[in-house]
Amino acid sequence: MFSAPIALAAIGETVAQKSGVLNIGLEGAMLCGAFFAMLVSQVTGSPWLGLAAGGAAGLALTLFQGWFTVLLAADQVVVGTAANLFALGLTSSLFRMRYGQSGQLLSVPKLPVFDGLDGVLLFMLISVGVVWFLLMRTAWGLALRASGEHPESVEAAGFSVLKLRMQGLAFSGLYGGLGGAYLAVGITGSFAENMTAGRGFVAIAMVTFGRWNPFLALGAALLVGYADSLQFTLQARNIALPHQLFIASPYLVALLVLVFAGKGTLVPRALGTAYVKER
């Protein structure tokens, strides 16, 4: 339940952070992905088109952000926070205008499932390997990773740091949007205001915990999903704990892993700093 959207978003965010951009707006990309996936599925009746729309929406928001953070060298946290707020306001306002103030119960066609595995999950598993290969075994990946470590030398080698970082961001937007879209049309078959509820932030934490490695990020996301699913197991055994503890558990787990894993030495050195070309 919790795992797949977070895992997708975390895979994308890994690429962005490797290129040196901290995409705090991941949550917003997921939320836009969820809303537009629901909207397009509802209008066209096809969850697959919805999924594509969700990915596109996440991509669009993130590239807009990139215009500020990468091309204009604005502060990444400021812009990312604004993007989250924008996504929350946009999706909530459109939702209310279209479906009424209260937000009636809404149901859209869900993705078909084969033996518990649907197309998105399959895509996710393939993506992890592909992204890892792109990052670690191609010249493009090397340049992208270098622009997160030492952008000056990338520029000196004839690559464009700004271009690489925009590409890195594009990954996080697309995968974030897909993650949100999957939440809407793959898992719940519905939408609610602010339905991503911090999953984007949990995904960012998982990137750190996964040591900027897509495989480990996937594993980390599964861990959070496990923590989330514990509530059903424990409830079934009649173990009386406040249900709020379970709702809070993914965030607590994310926080705890950061506390115990620390930041380590693998953090991209230029992460979060803007690159301004020398003139």
Place this chain on the structure above:
Amino acid sequence: MNRRRMLQALVTAVGLLIILILTLTAFGLPVMDSLKLIYQGAFGDKFALSRTAVKSTPLLLAGLGMVVAWRGGMYNIGGEGQFIVGGLFGGIVAKLLMAGPSLPPVLGISFILVGSVIGGALWASLSAVLYIKRGVEVVISTILLNFVAIQLLSWAVEGPLQQAKHQLPQTDELPGSLMLWRPNAQLDFHAGVLLAPLVAIAMYVLLYKTVLGFRIRLVGANSRAARASRVEPRTTQFQALAISGALCGLAGGVEYTGMAGLLGTDFSQGWGFMAIPVALLGGLHPVGTIFSALFFGAVFAGSENLGRFTTSGSTLLYVIQAAAVFALVGFRALNARSPMPATPEAA
């Protein structure tokens, strides 16, 4: 210098109006009618003015919290959680007060507000400790703690703090003697509205007239230079974040004793999130933040009025706030090529 400030303020004000109009247009709302509804809802009569004032108050208090933290290079995105825990601690104090012998009202309210300040400061300090001891990014930990705070409150009002009747997930209502003073019983206008600008002035003095404030700004601007001048960045960062949390907690306490009167699961309406654009648009300066809190408070009150007549409503405020931040950031970047805030080593 002063003339430049005036010009900046004017450009910002005109820019904000343009953004408001563009947002309304983008959502397909009739612009003139909507502006009229917003104006009436914000300034139309004494009820509207009072609503604007009480909406601006938590925005200003929490916004000041953001100013102090961000000036110190600590990206506190956890205003929401600190606001909630502030309210929660206020609620605990109130419960104790209501059980004990009655105190003079001023003393009782003061205890509640002090409780809120401590609650907010503690919640923010958690993030500060995690950053200093374990290198956990403040951005991430403050955000994650928001969600934890929401569940903590939700648990408390179903458990230990629940009303005596045990029917609804909320606390008992505060007796009138523990609510902030209201000059006119018809209006929401409460003493917290007067308190907030005083706190703003206090924060101006703190940031620009004291050693601690100088250290906070120094560490935020350049923590290496600070270390070279024998200012330990970590101590200062801790102080900045704790003060920030204290202010957000105070915002929660004032909302509790001024407006809500009780705590429920819907206690915070995103005040802590909205405080961030308020502080940024206020130029991360306490005095500028007064004006930007007033503006957004007015838009908040106005868009609620708009919501009574159209299908949209207060969620538009988020869009307007975000658009304003984008515009500000873009404008500054294009203009001076100096992205704000200039904190290359921020957490």
